[in-house]
Amino acid sequence: MKIRASLxxxxxxxxxxxxxxxxxxxxxxxxATCANCHGTNGHAVAEAKKLAGEPAESIIQTMAxxxxxxxxATIMHQIVKGYTEEQIELIANYFAAQE
Amino acid sequence: xxxRRDFLKSASAFAGVSAMTGLAGVANAASAANGxxxxxxxxYGGATAAKYLRMWSNGSVKVTLIxxxxxxxSCPISNxxxxxxxDMAYITTSYDNLSSKWGIEVIHDEVVGIDxxxxxxxxxxxxxxxxxRAVLSPGIDFMPDDIEGLAGNExxxxxxxxxxxxxxxxxxxxxxxxxxxxxxxxxxKVPYRCPPGPYxxxxxxxxxxxxHKPGSKVMILDSNPEIQSKKGLFTRAYEGQYQDIxxxxxxxxxxxxxxxxxxxxxxxxxxxxxxxxVIQPMRAGRLVDFLGVELINERWVDVDWLTMEAKGVPNxxxxxxxxxxxxxxxxxxxxxxxxxxxxAAAILNMLxxxxxxxxxxxxxxxxxFVDSQNVVHVASVHQYNAERQxxxxxxxxxxxxxxxxxLEGGYALDWAQNIWADMLA
Numbered sequence: 001m002k003i004r005a006s007l008x009x010x011x012x013x014x015x016x017x018x019x020x021x022x023x024x025x026x027x028x029x030x031x032a033t034c035a036n037c038h039g040t041n042g043h044a045v046a047e048a049k050k051l052a053g054e055p056a057e058s059i060i061q062t063m064a065x066x067x068x069x070x071x072x073a074t075i076m077h078q079i080v081k082g083y084t085e086e087q088i089e090l091i092a093n094y095f096a097a098q099e
Numbered sequence: 100x101x102x103r104r105d106f107l108k109s110a111s112a113f114a115g116v117s118a119m120t121g122l123a124g125v126a127n128a129a130s131a132a133n134g135x136x137x138x139x140x141x142x143y144g145g146a147t148a149a150k151y152l153r154m155w156s157n158g159s160v161k162v163t164l165i166x167x168x169x170x171x172x173s174c175p176i177s178n179x180x181x182x183x184x185x186d187m188a189y190i191t192t193s194y195d196n197l198s199s200k201w202g203i204e205v206i207h208d209e210v211v212g213i214d215x216x217x218x219x220x221x222x223x224x225x226x227x228x229x230x231x232r233a234v235l236s237p238g239i240d241f242m243p244d245d246i247e248g249l250a251g252n253e254x255x256x257x258x259x260x261x262x263x264x265x266x267x268x269x270x271x272x273x274x275x276x277x278x279x280x281x282x283x284x285x286x287x288k289v290p291y292r293c294p295p296g297p298y299x300x301x302x303x304x305x306x307x308x309x310x311h312k313p314g315s316k317v318m319i320l321d322s323n324p325e326i327q328s329k330k331g332l333f334t335r336a337y338e339g340q341y342q343d344i345x346x347x348x349x350x351x352x353x354x355x356x357x358x359x360x361x362x363x364x365x366x367x368x369x370x371x372x373x374x375x376x377v378i379q380p381m382r383a384g385r386l387v388d389f390l391g392v393e394l395i396n397e398r399w400v401d402v403d404w405l406t407m408e409a410k411g412v413p414n415x416x417x418x419x420x421x422x423x424x425x426x427x428x429x430x431x432x433x434x435x436x437x438x439x440x441x442x443a444a445a446i447l448n449m450l451x452x453x454x455x456x457x458x459x460x461x462x463x464x465x466x467x468f469v470d471s472q473n474v475v476h477v478a479s480v481h482q483y484n485a486e487r488q489x490x491x492x493x494x495x496x497x498x499x500x501x502x503x504x505x506l507e508g509g510y511a512l513d514w515a516q517n518i519w520a521d522m523l524a
Contacts, residue, residue, distance in 0.1 A: 023456035025444060028155070032440045033462050036433050036518045037510075040154075045524075046516040047509060074500065074507050075464065075478050082462060082480020082496030 027090040030083075034091065042095040052098035059092035122158045122202065132156050132450035134231035137220055139210055139386060141166030141194060144418035144435035145236030146522040151443035153201045160450060163204040163228055164197060165220070168263070171523060174293065175432050176515050177262040181270050182303030183311075184471045190262060192523050200524075213389035215412055232446050235409075236418040236435065237384025239292050245380045247355035255358045256375045260292060272374045273307060279314035280373035283363055285353045286321045287380040290399075292420045292430045295328035295477065297321075297378055299467035302336050305344040306470045317344050318370060320351035320363065328429075329467060329499050332475040336503065340470070353377065383421035390415060399423035404489050406455050407442035416442045425490040428481060429463055436518060437461035459483045461490060466511035473503035474511045 023029065031042065034051065038044050042051030051059065065071035066080045080088070138149045141164055149164045171192045179185040197203040206228070212221035213233070220228045241258060243250040259269040276282065282304050286297045301319050308315040326333050326347070337345045355364045361375040382398035392411045395401050400409050400417045404425060407416040419435030428434060438461065445455035462480040469475060479497035481490035500507060 021454075021457065023444075023448070023458070025155075026456060026458065029440065029444045029456055030460055032151070032444075033437060033460055035521045036436055037464060037514050039517050040521045040524070044513075044517060045520050046513040048513040048517050074504070074510065075476050078478050078496060078498040079462060079464070079480060080496075082482070082493040083460070087460070 027094040030087050031091045031094040034095075041098045043098070051095040054092075054095055056089070056092040056096035059095060060089060063088045063092070122153065131452075132160050132447040134450045135161040135163070135229070136232050136234060136446060136450075137163045137165065137228050137230040138234040138236065139165045139220065140236035140238060140384070141168070141171060141197075141205075142236055142238055142419065142435065143432035143518070143522060144238075144439045145234065146171065146194075146197065147436045147439035148234045148236065148416075148418060148443050149197060149203050150201050150522060151440055152446065153203055155443060156447055158202060160447065161204075162202075163206060163230075164194075165206045165208055165210060165222065165228070166194065167207065167209045169207055170194065171519075172262040172266075173432070173515070173519065174260070174262045174296075175518075176512075177259070177266045178296065178300045178303050179468060180262075180266050181259060181273065181300060182307045182468075182471070183270070183273075184303070184468075187267065190266075192519050194523065196524055210386055210389070213386075213415075215390065215415060218414060230414070231450065232414045232416065234407075234416045234418060234439075234442055234446070235384075235386055235390075235421070236439070237386035237421050239381040239383065239420045239430075240385045241379040241381050243379050246353050246377065248358060249356050249377060249379065252356070252358035256356055256361065256377050258377060258379050260296075260378050260381070269374070269376060273304065273312075276308075276312055276315065276373045278312045280312060281316045281318060281371070282308065282374045282376065283318040283320060283370050283372035284376040284378065285351065285363065286319065286323065286327075286378055288322045289327055290424060290430060291378065291381055293432075293465075294429050295333075295465055295467045298326055298328065298333040299469070300376075301345055302333070302341065302467075302469045303471075305341040309341075309344060315344065316346060317341070318372070319345065319347045320353065320365065320370065321347065321349050322352055324349050328465075329475050329477050332469070332499060332503060333467075336469040383417075387417060387421055395423040404441075404483060405457070405459065406445040406449070407438055408445075416446065418442055425481065427479065427492045428461075428490060429465065429479075431463055431465055433465060433514075433518065434461065434463050436521065437463070457483075457485065459490075464514065466507060466514055468508070468511065469503045472505050472508045474505075474507040475500040475503050476507055476510075 044050040066076045138145045173190040198205045208222040257268045259265040305317045352366045361372045363370045409415045409417045418438040420430040441459045464478045480493045484491045
């Protein structure tokens, strides 16, 4: 799973590179859109779900289940649809790399 | 462009970095960005921008934050203070971490001039601060002169639309209100700060009056033709649990007020209230008038959404409620925080001689309490559209709660704790 996720990121980087140069900090910037609820760099406070250090494949899987409706949600099923699968993979890998 | 003195200052700021817990704990590579960024306004936009500029540059960019208030007081959740559910301490946070943990120079002062050619900001106490880039996050200012009799009477007819002393005044007026009294709230025309905020306030005031001032009424005098956010969900609350308390009156143009009698004169009627809460017409914080650019509708700043730069003003970025919004983009604290991250990323790229991120994304989540426990949300995601050079909401994404629920009551307070930490911890 881990290898597949990284491959997907590489493929995405290659694809998007042909159309528009990808920012070197794109994953960081995308992950920062989650911080309002899930803490700076995924270090959540209070009862919010912590994302820092979560395995990338687990985040990707959960997001896919929110997207399909397989996993019930109050709000995440609506938010996840605003991001492409490639963006979710970048975000997941960024959070996985946080200590 | 750094002069030698600025360079030495930023070099010494960098030398002190390793001692700071915030920066030492961040795994960012050393940034190629150097320079001095001055942020004016320490709210949801400005405080976030200041912290992220330091965090993402790993301390290589010097950041000064200018804020006139000594502590941060949050507008989101302040309706819970007005409704007697939370206190002022709950919505108040210190700026101390920004200096001690992130190495930001925090100056409590007021800006009295900006020279965009010399890149200098003048402060009321006499200092002048020079910048390579400046971030203005001034929020909103009010336009009391649009309603006859209102200017200068904000203590008797509070807006409570900036949290702080006004929040305390409105809460006190509610506590002093007689049972069987009338609370009337006026909502200005869109766009205004926090679209669902007034409708949430009506719920929380009604929730308080129901238990403590039996027989009282809440009148919502809305300039707009209908409820502007979460319409179905608020309508359900107004027609359900608050049906004997809340009266919603659309298309209510407020002509004048009489502070002595707390009377509101509308186009075709007069309302005498015990508590009169006029959320005033508003515009970008007057700080932006120092830029000398024409405002959209004479109220809001036109920005380049890739960088958050004010159009026509080099090296100046404007965030948050002060901006003329992209399509369907709300004026919210959450969105200001997202603007701040777009601006911080763009500024660091540009200070390093690189192009800004061409594909930024922002999103918004807003929770509203319909009573002390049950909450409804609205959410949206906005992706940058290169062709139209603006953020557009992603179709099929976002939405509102199915119904008010307790689970989101917990999420709403978690949201507050996390975003306050994202800005200020």
